Amino acid sequence: MAEETTARAPEAGAGAPAQSSGQSSGPGSGPGPRPGGRPGGPGGRGKFFRRKKVCKFCTEKIDAIPYRDVRLLQQFVAERGKIVPRRLTGVCTTHQRRLTRAIKQARNIALLPFATRH
């Protein structure tokens, strides 16, 4: 993958920036020059070449996710207050379940909103 981009870059010259940006995992770039169905991809259709996201809780060895820690929870809540799916945040299943439970508890005690932007 790296060799191809470097091989193409001197070739295309002025057109290189446009091409290479499409190849080297531009955020949200749809099926570019590479076809879909590549093994090891995230499994959804949208983002192809996200590098393997690691679970933030596993790497930092955070065991407990308290509902009181609003700043931590807010990182996993979207702008409108919805819980972000784990394929976007890279959280592992066990931690996503604990996180969801904590977010719902925080919503109940008015630390997080249920929905924003009427």
Added chain:
Amino acid sequence: MSRLYEVMFIVRPDVAEEEVDKLIAGFTTSVTNGGGVVKNVEKMGRRKLAYTVRKCADGNYVLFTVEASGAVVTELERRLRVSEPVIKFISVRIDEEEKRLAKVKALRASRRKLSAEPAAPAPVPAPAHVEPSEAVQASA
């Protein structure tokens, strides 16, 4: 048969500080009367609520850590529900969680001790220095 609970409740913002203290005292007595222990009372202060609750935009958060049986907490919840200045409450059982955390910590500590022993001559950080030398002396 004592369980560990965390009870958080929100008091109306227009209630005076002494009133809040009186409320807290009342709740703690109800817990101790039922045979429970209030381990910790934390007044988290005034915060803006994420949504309006009973027409209040902010409130005084109070956190209780209670060690008691289920019936005591039910009674405490009933009192919270009835008391007028309290607008929201949530009680979470945390003893299972604490057990799990303690198990994980114990596992990590034992794993770290096992990995520290063979590295006796190597430059190890100060706390590990004590263990290998003791182990060497004990085995010799």
